[in-house]
Amino acid sequence: MTAAQRAGGVALPAVAGVALCAALLAAAPGCERKGASTSSDAAAASVAPAPSPATDPALNWGGTTPHDQPPVADPLIAQAEAAMRKADPKFDKFEVDYFSGDLDRDGRDDVAIEYGIGEEGAMRHVAKSVRVLLARNDGLQLQADQTDKFEDCPAVRGIRDGRLWADGLEACMLPFPRTLNYYQFEWRDGGLVRVATEDAQQRVLSRLRAMREAIEAGKVSTLDANLRPGPTIKGETAPAPDPVFADAKRRRAFADAIGLLSHLELQRLDDHERSASFVKPRGPDAGERRLHIDTAPDDATVEIDGYTYVVDARATVEWPEGDGVGYHLRWRLIDGELYLEEADAHDLDGLES
Known part of the structure; x- marks a missing residue:
């Protein structure tokens, strides 16, 4: 189903x-x-x-x-x-x-x-x-x-x-x-x-860890389904996956961020939002990594290619890329799987979850 x-x-x-x-x-x-x-x-x-x-x-x-x-x-x-x-x-x-x-x-x-x-x-x-x-x-x-x-x-x-x-x-x-x-x-x-x-929060974390494991194992192509906006409907042509993981440096940065963040205790922001952060103080990749999970997003449904889906959670992973610039991937939890909503650079002081 x-x-x-x-x-x-x-x-x-x-x-x-x-x-x-x-x-x-x-x-x-x-x-x-x-x-x-x-x-x-x-x-x-x-x-x-x-x-x-x-x-x-x-x-x-x-x-x-x-x-x-x-x-x-x-x-x-x-x-x-x-x-x-x-x-x-x-x-x-x-x-x-x-x-x-x-x-x-x-x-x-x-x-x-x-x-x-x-x-x-x-x-x-x-x-x-x-x-x-x-x-x-x-x-x-x-x-x-x-x-x-x-x-x-x-x-x-x-x-x-x-x-x-x-x-x-x-x-x-x-x-x-x-x-x-x-x-x-x-x-x-x-x-x-x-x-x-x-629950939804645990599901987000387990799916992020599974993506990290796939990257670590060199099985990036298995993540193609996750790099689309939503599930592929049987009998229809799947759109091309987002090329974000074609960039080895960015792929490595995402995997490192998940490795650092996914096992930390999430801090409660409100009834349905949690976050975790980790700061590397030195080195070329110094800066803050952050994970934000919302298990009751305002847009509880989304329409993609003529289909309406329930969004059970939204998760954002962000990391620094240097010179005051960061990068983030935002995911939607649909049918128990994470699908890419947004991949983009941002000002380190300006990203809104």
């Missing part, structure tokens, strides 16, 4: 859309989620022209994805769907997402399913469920409901490295929900066990 919602026609701004839907939900049952579905009801309704996800937030399944692409035929997914339909014929009444990968580390692909639940009327699609099907000699076997393992509205991101990766959203009904936590689960003793949790 991505945080993108396709913009088309006349789209409400994200904040206004959330407020409007909340107001309508309180006032009338007509403002309800009509998430895309593989059910026969949805197929029957498909004869009417479908609104774009941007003009109808109800098409944004759970608030994080346009879901405007038909599902890809996959025998494993078809088997999982058949097993789920046998257990609950109406499991895909609202929407459903499938994720495959080896979760129990037995060398065979398993399947995780995330789907919406709710009631007809104003309370339709109020939550989500997560089910797991494990590969066995006689096929996929449906396991017990795993929804109670999530404290927040679950948004499964995938299965990789023997773990299920998922986000915890603030609400299932909102068109543009913020991500509260980033989770990793392993399959142990018949259920999902949470083995890692990061």
Whole structure:
């Protein structure tokens, strides 16, 4: 899943859309989620022209994805769907997402399913469920409901490295929900066990450290995705990455700054802003390095190439380049990954975070 919602026609701004839907939900049952579905009801309704996800937030399944692409035929997914339909014929009444990968580390692909639940009327699609099907000699076997393992509205991101990766959203009904936590689960003793949790600040720090490690290992090309304004939409041509890391000196300066700053205790500026600084007193690279993280930026959503994304945090890394001039990279945390917002020189006394 991505945080993108396709913009088309006349789209409400994200904040206004959330407020409007909340107001309508309180006032009338007509403002309800009509998430895309593989059910026969949805197929029957498909004869009417479908609104774009941007003009109808109800098409944004759970608030994080346009879901405007038909599902890809996959025998494993078809088997999982058949097993789920046998257990609950109406499991895909609202929407459903499938994720495959080896979760129990037995060398065979398993399947995780995330789907919406709710009631007809104003309370339709109020939550989500997560089910797991494990590969066995006689096929996929449906396991017990795993929804109670999530404290927040679950948004499964995938299965990789023997773990299920998922986000915890603030609400299932909102068109543009913020991500509260980033989770990793392993399959142990018949259920999902949470083995890692990061909030937005921790996620920013871990992604900055991962970028530093890639630079240190000489794997700069693996950072191309980070050097774009936002996620690349499947099926669309990715824009060229910003060339900032093509400059070896600047690449080295960024890695050094992260090495010095990312393990320092961040100082509290207010409820959602933290910063850290380190001053080198002497040498050609003398001066202050600074890291600033804002986990509630004013522009909580941003539109990039016709898609709207939730910005869960903004981070700025800055360092001196000599002669009263500094350089900074500003990143946006979208879908749990950092994307470059700005790369530029600045007066050492004039940068505003």
